[in-house]
Amino acid sequence: MRAVLFLLLAATAAPAAWKAGASKVEITPKEPVWLAGYGSRTQPSEGVRQPIYVKALALEDSTGARSLLLTFDLLGLDQGTARIIAESVQKRFGIPRERVAMVASHTHSAPVAGTVLLPAYPLEASHVAVIERYTDWMLERVTEASEQAVRALAPATLHFGQGFAGFAVNRRRVGNRARPGPVDHDVPVLGVKGSEGRWRAIVFGYACHATVLSDNQVSGDWPGYAQAAIERDHPGAVALFVTGAGADSNPLPRRAVALAERYGETLGYEVADVLKQKLVDVAEPLRAAYREVDLPFSEAPKRAIWEDRAKTGENHMVRNHARAMLAMIERNGKLPERYPYPVQVWRFGNQMKMIILGGELVVDFAHRFKGEYGADDTWIAGYANDVFAYIPSLRVLREGGYEGGGAMIPYGQPSPFRWPVEEIIAETVDQLITATAAP
């Protein structure tokens, strides 16, 4: 009996060979700046409802390999901004590209940063100057957060579990109740515990737009309130939010501060509950892979059509988009026919894997990959490494609508994707899943 008990204990004790360090640095703007996510705003921010942050979790396994998760209370990072961060992390800390993951919460109440969704806004040159100033300042805060997390590396254990929360509603049903309404209500949680026995970092996920609020006050929307609730209930811990495949989900009902707070508290309750359950101890090492794979665009309109739209387009988005396309033709002689799409896999021991994908990922990808790789231990992250478009499944691409192609206009892309997109992504994910499997 005693021997059996000993074996059980030995089997469940988490190896303490991990090192972890976490940090948070405020990125709340210090001056009025255009807020991201809606084309309907007509002026820059008018106040701050809640501070916003960049957060960092540095991990080191006993092979000495370091990895860095960066999470942002921002709509997204564009390709150029993400590359600047990844290169700086590599230079300063020797952490290679596949071991840097950058995930945005997609809050629609944080500043426009870089060039994400730029054609969506009616900006003047003075607004653009503020956005550029904010982006440069924000990048310095990212360096600060990364340095603090790496400096804080100390022995830790990692623990994984999942819960549920129900406020995400498939938003494509809102306009058409005949459509299927898939959602992903999973709440994956990775708890990082210091050797003193306290939570040092709590990484949690949910697949839903951060669009409860639409006024001109800076905030993290419900992910901001969720992180605040988790940090309040677990003193000393940094809460990092990893957005899931929520491109076609909205938090409903919405448009009241009380609802943003309520959804934040809902996730706070659920995360606390998951951390009290029997968690899976996560073993080393962390194996990582990263690849950019070309996604094909469908044929774009000819120059004369862009010239016409730039003058007579029905709103500022269509006109901005047409001007951006003309500028691209001017610069490169033609429009791009494909886009390099970032695919990343982090495999934690044999206990859990994160599939980390760029763009606004629709929920079908979560169901497909959880089906293929295991619902109990597969974590799907979207809005990672480059937010440049919606990423529709074949179903959503065929159905059309905003997520199926319409959103290419505010995102400044030439045309909707071609049908093979889902299969190209799935094949690349599968290659990286294989590449990161235990030898």
Ligand SMILES: [Zn+2]
């Ligand atoms: Zn969105």
